[in-house]
Amino acid sequence: MPVAPARPITLTASERKRLKTMAYGHKTEHRLRQRAQVVLHAARGRPNARIARESGLHLDTVRTWRGRFAEHRLPALSDRKRSGRPASFTPLQTAQVKALACQLPAESGTPLSRWSAPELAREVVGRAIAGAISASTVRRWLKQDALKPWQYRSWIFITDPAFRSRAERVLDLYARIWNGEALGADEYVISADEKTSIQARCRCHPALAPGQARAMRVNHTYGRGGALAYLAAYDVHHAKIFGRCEPRTGIAPFMALVDQVMTQEPYASAKRVFWVVDNGSSHRGKKAADRLTLAYPNAVLVHTPVHASWLNQVEIYFSVVQRKVVTPNDFTDLNEVADRLRAFEDRYNATAQPFQWKFTTSDLDDLLARLDRHTADHPEESSAAPAT
Structure with a gap:
């Protein structure tokens, strides 16, 4: 041939x-x-x-x-396209599963707080969207659109009508500005707050030190030794911490912290000392400002906006304390807690540097603009009750 x-x-x-x-x-x-x-x-x-x-x-x-x-x-x-195995699910079924994942379980009467892939697979079968489907298939489909209904983030409405002006004052102080003028060398900014309910949990068995391929082990059971409050004042520009432990929070413990700082130099003879605080009950409102000024005429109380404690730099220090001192909690009594906190203050002050605060008034304007756009796009949310 x-x-x-x-x-x-x-x-x-x-x-x-x-x-x-x-x-x-x-x-x-x-x-x-x-x-x-x-x-x-x-x-x-x-x-x-x-x-x-x-x-x-x-x-x-x-x-x-x-x-x-x-x-x-x-x-x-290139290889020619091949038909391959017929699809087990239609594009409509895929879209229905994704739409279900974007609904809150309570909307369909399901007694769940949030969806998981197995629960979604069970719901898909229960609604007869598909005869049978695996959790891995649901997870793969959701991954295509970056849907993760088992995760959640909390949020809160801005309820303070003076949010921008109050936040701007705090941010200006961090930049060493007050009412448009630069602070002098004899003016200081103190960030203060309370860390409540630090417990003394005495573990029933001693913790085991870490070893090769083994993490530190802490016994689960413990005896309660009470709780105390840790009050701290942080010099924003000089990275110095002043702390004290009290049985509870309140006006008297907070003023004791103020006395501890304002009776020391250079704060006692400073031209002005600005105290940045949140709206906690021990230092809230004009009465607290008047009380502080009456005790120390060179002290100025500056409040962060409502629900904006993240603007208070001492919260960063508290997060360090939580990671390095309090967790895991294993103290025989409250005296040991107080001694550990005081020792950590000395250790921290020996090497501390000011926090690299990067959130400026420009960032604040960008944040508020994004919130305004979000409110405009979702007007039903702006009329909802404020979260607390």
Whole structure:
């Protein structure tokens, strides 16, 4: 039976360049490299039998790729689309599952606070969206649209009508500005607050030190030794902490902290000392400001906006205390808690540097603008009751 003659191959300059890249590139798939080499050999006028012998391919394989290139050029060297296994689910079912994940379970009467992949799979079957479906399939579909209904973040409305002006005053103080004027060398900014209910939990068995491939082990059961409050004042620009432990919070413990700071130099003879505080009950409102000024005429109380304690830098220090001193909690009594906190203050003050505060008034304006746009896009949320 006569054999069809080999198809002649003539390459353009761009085709030759692309084929050489495919044939000799380090990242080219092996099958594409072989096909490109077949075409390059064919372009040099070599017969199919010789190409098959030199490349180690079957003669029919060489003839196939030479013919495909002659008819459809470079795109023909890629694999043709294959039908594959029929899809188990329709696009409509996929969309219905994603839509279900975007609903709160309570909206459909399901007694869950949030969806998980297994619960969604069970709900899909219960609603007859699909006869059967696995949790891994649901998770894979949700991953395509970055949907994770099992995660959540809390949020809160801005309820303080003077939010921007109050926040701006605090941020200006961090930048050493007050009422548009730079602070002098004899003016200081103190950030103060209370960390409540630090418990003394005496573990029933001593903690085990970490070992090779083993984390530190802390016994789960403990005896309660009471709780105390830790009050701290942080010099924002000089990174110095003044702390004290009290049985509870209140006006008297807070004023004791003020006395502890304001009777020391350089604060006692300073021109002004600004105290940045949140709206806690021990230092809330104009009465607290008047009480502070009456006790120390050079002290100025500055409140953060309502629900904006994150603007108070001493909260960063409290987070350090929580990570490095309080957790894991293993103290025999409250005296040991107080001693540990005082010792940590000394250790911290020996090496502390001011926090690299980067949130400025420009960032504040950007934040408020984003909130305004969100409120405009979702007017139903702006009329909802404020979160508390």
